[in-house]
Amino acid sequence: MSIGNSPEDERPFEGDREDALPSIGRALQQARIAAGLTVDDVSNATRVRNAIVHAIEADDFASCGGDVYARGHIRTLAKAVHLDPEPLLARFSAERGGRPAPTPAAPLFEAERIRPERRGPNWTAAMVAAIVAVVGFVGFTAFKGGDDSGARDQVAEGSTPTSSTSASATPKKDSEPADTEPAPSDSAIAAAPQDKVTVQVSAPDGRSWISAKDHNGRLLFDGLLKQGESKTFQDSAKINLVLGDAGAIQLYVNGKKIEDDFRPGAVERLTYTKGDPQVG
Structure with a gap:
C-alpha cells in the first residue's frame, strides 16, 4: 500500500x-x-x-x-x-x-490555473514620483530666486559681501584666503553693509553639516562643510542656521567673531539679524 x-x-x-x-x-x-x-x-x-x-x-x-x-x-x-x-x-x-x-x-x-497574486500599492513608483516633484520644486525655487535681482544678495562662497554687488560678482582678493585663514580680513569686516546681516561659517578644525535659510525660509545652502572651507551668507533681515557639529564651526556675524563655546557634536539652531552678534 x-x-x-x-x-x-x-x-x-x-x-x-x-x-x-x-x-x-x-x-x-x-x-x-x-x-x-x-x-x-x-x-x-x-x-x-x-x-x-x-x-x-x-x-x-x-x-x-x-x-x-x-x-x-x-x-x-x-x-x-x-x-x-x-x-x-x-x-x-x-x-x-x-x-x-x-x-x-x-x-x-x-x-x-495559477491564480494571480494580489498586488499591493506600488510604493517604489510613488516614492520616485515624490522625489521628482521635490527636485522640480527646489529647482524652480532656486531659478525664481536667482531672477530676483534687487530683493536680496546672497554672497557666494569666498566672496566679500558688499552692498553694490550681487552673488555673481567677481570675488575680491581680501576674502579668497578664507580656506586657509577662517577669520575675515579687516577690509571684509569694514565692507559688511549696515543694512544687511552677513554671516560667515568656517570649519577650521573639522567638518560639519550645515543648513542656511534667509528670512523668507528660502534655502541658501544645505550640505557638508569640509575642514578648511567656509561659506558666507547675506540677507536683508535674518539668517537662520542649523549646525550639525557646532563644535567644529567658527562664526563671524556682521564682521565680528561669535565667542560661544559650542560643544563638539552638538546640534545648534541659530538666528542672526542686523543688530547682532548675539545668538538668536
Whole structure:
C-alpha cells in the first residue's frame, strides 16, 4: 500500500479480467503504482487536485469540466506516471464519439490555473514620483530666486559681501584666503553693509553639516562643510542656521567673531539679524 492512498485505491476493479484491456483510469492507476507514486505525489507534480486524480482513475471525467479539459488531464497524468498518453487519448476520443467540440472555460479547471497574486500599492513608483516633484520644486525655487535681482544678495562662497554687488560678482582678493585663514580680513569686516546681516561659517578644525535659510525660509545652502572651507551668507533681515557639529564651526556675524563655546557634536539652531552678534 502506497502512502497517501487508501487500500481501496490500490484494489483492482471488480470484474477486471487479465486478458481485457484496462480502462483509461485503470491504466493510469496501474502506471502510477508501478512508478511507486501516490496520488499526492502526482497531484503535487501536475497541480491537478487529488479529487480529480481519484475521479479520473475511477474513469469519472465529469469533474474535469468538459472533454477538452479531460483530455488535458489525461495527457498530464500520463506523462507524470511515465505512460504514453496518445493511446489513452485515442481511446478517450473513440469512447466519446470522436474529437469533442471546444468547451468554454469552466471554473472547475482551477487545478491547472495559477491564480494571480494580489498586488499591493506600488510604493517604489510613488516614492520616485515624490522625489521628482521635490527636485522640480527646489529647482524652480532656486531659478525664481536667482531672477530676483534687487530683493536680496546672497554672497557666494569666498566672496566679500558688499552692498553694490550681487552673488555673481567677481570675488575680491581680501576674502579668497578664507580656506586657509577662517577669520575675515579687516577690509571684509569694514565692507559688511549696515543694512544687511552677513554671516560667515568656517570649519577650521573639522567638518560639519550645515543648513542656511534667509528670512523668507528660502534655502541658501544645505550640505557638508569640509575642514578648511567656509561659506558666507547675506540677507536683508535674518539668517537662520542649523549646525550639525557646532563644535567644529567658527562664526563671524556682521564682521565680528561669535565667542560661544559650542560643544563638539552638538546640534545648534541659530538666528542672526542686523543688530547682532548675539545668538538668536
